[in-house]
Amino acid sequence: MSSTTLDGTDYLDAVSSDPGALGWMQGFPPPHNRVIRFEDDRCFEFPESRWSLSHIRELMPTVAVSRDPHQQRTLTASNDGHQEAIESLRFIDLTGQTLSWEQGLLGTYTDGIAIIHRGRLVYERYFGALRPHLPHLSFSLTKSYVATLAASLIYQGVLKDDWTAQHLIPELKGSAYADATIRQLLDMEVGVRYSEDYADRQSAVWQYQWATGMRPRPHPYDGPADLRALLPLLKKEGEHGQVFDYKTPNTEVLSWIMERLTGQPIAQFLSEQLWAPLGCEFDGTLIVDPTGVAVTGAGLSVTLRDLARFGELMCRHGAQGISQLIPAAVIDELIKGGEQTHFSATDYPLLPGYSYRNQWWVTHNALGAFEGRGIHGQRLHIAPRAELVIARLASHPVATSAANDLITLPLFAAVTELLCQERL
Amino acid sequence: MSSTTLDGTDYLDAVSSDPGALGWMQGFPPPHNRVIRFEDDRCFEFPESRWSLSHIRELMPTVAVSRDPHQQRTLTASNDGHQEAIESLRFIDLTGQTLSWEQGLLGTYTDGIAIIHRGRLVYERYFGALRPHLPHLSFSLTKSYVATLAASLIYQGVLKDDWTAQHLIPELKGSAYADATIRQLLDMEVGVRYSEDYADRQSAVWQYQWATGMRPRPHPYDGPADLRALLPLLKKEGEHGQVFDYKTPNTEVLSWIMERLTGQPIAQFLSEQLWAPLGCEFDGTLIVDPTGVAVTGAGLSVTLRDLARFGELMCRHGAQGISQLIPAAVIDELIKGGEQTHFSATDYPLLPGYSYRNQWWVTHNALGAFEGRGIHGQRLHIAPRAELVIARLASHPVATSAANDLITLPLFAAVTELLCQERL
Numbered sequence: 001m002s003s004t005t006l007d008g009t010d011y012l013d014a015v016s017s018d019p020g021a022l023g024w025m026q027g028f029p030p031p032h033n034r035v036i037r038f039e040d041d042r043c044f045e046f047p048e049s050r051w052s053l054s055h056i057r058e059l060m061p062t063v064a065v066s067r068d069p070h071q072q073r074t075l076t077a078s079n080d081g082h083q084e085a086i087e088s089l090r091f092i093d094l095t096g097q098t099l100s101w102e103q104g105l106l107g108t109y110t111d112g113i114a115i116i117h118r119g120r121l122v123y124e125r126y127f128g129a130l131r132p133h134l135p136h137l138s139f140s141l142t143k144s145y146v147a148t149l150a151a152s153l154i155y156q157g158v159l160k161d162d163w164t165a166q167h168l169i170p171e172l173k174g175s176a177y178a179d180a181t182i183r184q185l186l187d188m189e190v191g192v193r194y195s196e197d198y199a200d201r202q203s204a205v206w207q208y209q210w211a212t213g214m215r216p217r218p219h220p221y222d223g224p225a226d227l228r229a230l231l232p233l234l235k236k237e238g239e240h241g242q243v244f245d246y247k248t249p250n251t252e253v254l255s256w257i258m259e260r261l262t263g264q265p266i267a268q269f270l271s272e273q274l275w276a277p278l279g280c281e282f283d284g285t286l287i288v289d290p291t292g293v294a295v296t297g298a299g300l301s302v303t304l305r306d307l308a309r310f311g312e313l314m315c316r317h318g319a320q321g322i323s324q325l326i327p328a329a330v331i332d333e334l335i336k337g338g339e340q341t342h343f344s345a346t347d348y349p350l351l352p353g354y355s356y357r358n359q360w361w362v363t364h365n366a367l368g369a370f371e372g373r374g375i376h377g378q379r380l381h382i383a384p385r386a387e388l389v390i391a392r393l394a395s396h397p398v399a400t401s402a403a404n405d406l407i408t409l410p411l412f413a414a415v416t417e418l419l420c421q422e423r424l
Numbered sequence: 425m426s427s428t429t430l431d432g433t434d435y436l437d438a439v440s441s442d443p444g445a446l447g448w449m450q451g452f453p454p455p456h457n458r459v460i461r462f463e464d465d466r467c468f469e470f471p472e473s474r475w476s477l478s479h480i481r482e483l484m485p486t487v488a489v490s491r492d493p494h495q496q497r498t499l500t501a502s503n504d505g506h507q508e509a510i511e512s513l514r515f516i517d518l519t520g521q522t523l524s525w526e527q528g529l530l531g532t533y534t535d536g537i538a539i540i541h542r543g544r545l546v547y548e549r550y551f552g553a554l555r556p557h558l559p560h561l562s563f564s565l566t567k568s569y570v571a572t573l574a575a576s577l578i579y580q581g582v583l584k585d586d587w588t589a590q591h592l593i594p595e596l597k598g599s600a601y602a603d604a605t606i607r608q609l610l611d612m613e614v615g616v617r618y619s620e621d622y623a624d625r626q627s628a629v630w631q632y633q634w635a636t637g638m639r640p641r642p643h644p645y646d647g648p649a650d651l652r653a654l655l656p657l658l659k660k661e662g663e664h665g666q667v668f669d670y671k672t673p674n675t676e677v678l679s680w681i682m683e684r685l686t687g688q689p690i691a692q693f694l695s696e697q698l699w700a701p702l703g704c705e706f707d708g709t710l711i712v713d714p715t716g717v718a719v720t721g722a723g724l725s726v727t728l729r730d731l732a733r734f735g736e737l738m739c740r741h742g743a744q745g746i747s748q749l750i751p752a753a754v755i756d757e758l759i760k761g762g763e764q765t766h767f768s769a770t771d772y773p774l775l776p777g778y779s780y781r782n783q784w785w786v787t788h789n790a791l792g793a794f795e796g797r798g799i800h801g802q803r804l805h806i807a808p809r810a811e812l813v814i815a816r817l818a819s820h821p822v823a824t825s826a827a828n829d830l831i832t833l834p835l836f837a838a839v840t841e842l843l844c845q846e847r848l
Contacts, residue, residue: 025716028683029652035715038485055487058716061462063482066557069496069705133490219643228453259452281493283707291459292449292482 004107011397012047014106019051019129039216046397049376053137053395054111054129056301057285060213063267063294065284068276075281075305078120082419086115086123091414094350094406104411108377108404109396111136112304116312116389117419126304128395135285135301136393139374142286142300143251145310146266147186147359148326149273150254151334154182155327159261168257171228176236177253184240185254186358187338191238194247198399204234208249212295214287227252227289244342244356248297251359255296266294277325278313280306298374304393311380311389314370330358334370335384337362350405367416375399381412386420428531435821436471438530443475443553463640470821473800477561477819478535478553480725481709484637487691487718489708492700499705499729502544506843510539510547515838518774518830528835532801532828533820535560536728540736540813541843550728552819559709559725560817563798566710566724567675569734570690571610571783572750573697574678575758578606579751583685592681595652600660601677608664609678610782611762615662618671622823628658632673636719638711651676651713668766668780672721675783679720690718701749702737704730722798728817735804735813738794754782758794759808761786774829791840799823805836810844 001016011017020026023034024047036048038059043052052059089101105113111130115123130136153159161183165172172178176192177185184190195203209215210223211230217223224230231253238245255266262269267286275284284306287299302310313319314334318326338357345352355362363369367383377394379401390412396404428437435441444450447458448471460472462483467476476483513525529537535554539547554560577583585607589596596602600616601609608614619627633639634647635654641647648654655677662669679690686693691710699708708730711723726734737743738758742750762781769776779786787793791807801818803825814836820828 028680028689029650029715029717037714039714055716057481058485058487058712060485061482062486063479069498069557072493074493133493226453256452265452288482290461290463291453292479293453 017047024051050395062285066271067280073279082122107407112393114308114391118387141372141374143359144372146296151330151358175232193237226291251297308391335368441471448475474819486709490695491704497703506546536817538732538815542811565796565798567783568796570720575754575782599656617661650715675721732815759792
């Protein structure tokens with residue numbers, strides 16, 4: 001067994017924490033200390049997470065985001081020396097160490113990575129518990145899916161930037177969200193008291209996880225019975241529209257608005273608008289709360305290829321064949337990005353010059369790149385001017401993206417540079 | 425609203441209990457009294473069941489029985505006057521009433537029915553909450569799937585009729601199952617103390633439902649923590665091999681044996697052996713217990729067409745195209761049936777001359793018909809000599825098959841007779 005030190009804590013490294021090597025859920029029954037149960041509240045903890053992020057539906061209730069068997073298309077792999085070239089890459093991480101491509105994948109606890117370049121799937125690898133047919137929890141990439149649909153509704157005039165949440169959901173009167181606008185929700189510029197401090201069991205993030213049913217509730221439990229009982233309880237703190245302030249419940253409010261507006265549960269809307277016409281090969285999976293409401297701040301699981309497929313759609317400005325699934329203007333707006341002065345260099349020292357728009361992270365770089373980012377290493381990187389998409393699913397021990405960005409940013413930069421050399 | 429009296433109790437009729445009409449889970453959020461929550465323990469109760477049997481994965485943890493996107497095939501409908509002819513049918517039910525075909529479907533609270541005749545899908549209807557892409561709980565049809573795989577393993581010599589459960593699962597020593605043979609498990613001839621009395625909260629059927637996690641546990645709960653903690657606790661009562669005595673845990677023991685023998689979780693084994701090569705269009709869904717063990721006595725949800733497809737495979741003696749997915753001998757053995765003298769005319773007055781073999785109900789009729797049967801109206805009827813398969817999913821208020829057999833038996837007989845006239 002070998003370990004690695006991250007944020008001052010020792011963790012098993014990727015090889016030693018491989019869920020097969022550790023024997024999680026293997027055997028009939030598995031040894032007592034190798035069973036992962038929802039009620040033990042270790043699903044999202046390392047190293048159990050290396051198994052459970054690929055097996056979410058076995059641990060909690062979920063709803064399918066249905067593909068359409070008549071529209072599905074297979075992504076075919078293409079390899080004209082791409083694999084060899086990519087795997088020969090070496091790069092310097094942000095701590096100054098030189099790493100091989102393989103060390104980069106292992107160092108980020110990658111469960112799967114797929115790269116599409118110029119419309120071709122040029123690289124695809126699976127590690128740990130992930131398999132091509134298994135949906136992997138994407139955490140906050142969920143937000144990018146949902147918000148992209150919302151941005152499309154705005155483009156279509158169904159939803160308006162300046163509408164307040166209260167206008168559409170009267171139940172939110174008196175909460176932080178009452179006077180928050182759709183634009184502020186989309187760009188995470190809502191002043192809401194919501195602490196993501198996991199160490200403090202009184203903090204709102206725990207209320208969120210208990211309300212959604214993503215984690216076992218304490219007994220007795222007298223908190224909000226479900227997600228939409230929680231949202232109206234969140235109080236205002238500061239002003240809206242001043243700074244980028246990342247708060248997961250903002251996306252839940254957005255989904256609530258979309259459901260009431262479209263009359264469709266978000267899983268069905270996502271299926272009809274995106275999953276089916278995109279030709280996804282597998283159903284997505286959304287965690288649902290105890291009343292069947294989809295957890296759209298963090299609850300989508302998706303297979304690696306279907307994730308890459310979504311990235312490719314964004315990369316092609318929403319066009320798939322003769323269909324325009326997402327208005328091109330939505331992607332143009334994304335590339336242009338949000339308000340860079342609202343994005344704190346102090347909070348995100350590794351992301352200088354970035355902004356946040358429509359629940360995507362926008363680089364403002366020469367390639368027009370923007371990203372979906374989810375904790376524990378989930379990433380969907382799209383560089384339209386390089387015709388490049390990198391989809392990565394992971395089970396990194398540390399939640400924050402910053403922990404893996406030390407490797408991820410230079411890793412992705414290196415493969416981008418390689419592919420842009422056009423030798424391949 | 426109109427109601428119907430069954431077993432001395434008044435129930436809303438099929439039209440009045442339509443889940444859309446009742447508004448279950450409609451709205452964002454639905455009205456308080458129209459939410460179906462697992463914790464309220466009404467999922468399996470009428471009329472909520474009319475919604476929840478088509479939405480099981482939204483209520484509890486499940487594992488996919490994966491289809492293979494590269495092997496899936498679409499069942500195409502064929503209608504040369506079949507639909508009109510079938511819908512013009514009238515028949516006399518076992519209480520002496522004359523009913524139309526439509527009344528027959530409504531009277532059995534049908535959620536979906538598909539008929540395959542001579543290899544063509546000649547009839548297909550959906551009611552209530554069921555949709556073509558939604559898997560519906562099949563209850564004990566699950567047993568027929570699993571036991572068919574076991575019968576194939578016996579044919580292949582991997583499993584032996586006369587092996588005892590204890591031989592393969594030493595943990596069963598001291599339980600009713602210790603000296604039960606594979607054959608006795610398959611034919612439900614095990615002497616085990618297991619009461620299915622739902623009215624008695626001390627009865628074993630409640631232990632089963634709490635252990636599997638299919639129903640919310642009482643607080644505090646000190647019963648078996650999971651399915652395989654329960655099975656070794658079941659005690660012997662009477663002798664094995666004497667009479668047909670239907671007990672759900674027998675199938676769970678069988679699955680445990682198969683998992684240990686094949687080294688594969690049953691969901692994966694079912695996928696590889698059947699779901700994928702059969703060309704299923706949708707994933708099946710198996711309820712899992714808190715340790716991830718599939719509930720194979722009652723936990724499989726399947727789409728209507730994929731269920732019909734399985735029936736068609738059985739009807740064709742296990743052959744699909746050039747592949748033999750199930751040994752023909754397994755189906756020959758089924759048609760021949762089990763020990764009719766072990767089948768109690770007192771317990772099953774509506775099923776004279778039947779026997780039970782390999783977890784199928786065998787009619788011993790001229791058409792060689794056999795059936796899978798699940799509570800609340802689930803039925804897979806296969807008549808090989810008529811080249812006929814009827815798949816029906818339902819949410820009948822009364823659990824026992826006898827309650828709907830009063831209509832189902834003559835309904836199926838009428839459509840069989842019609843199709844066998846060969847006018848179509």
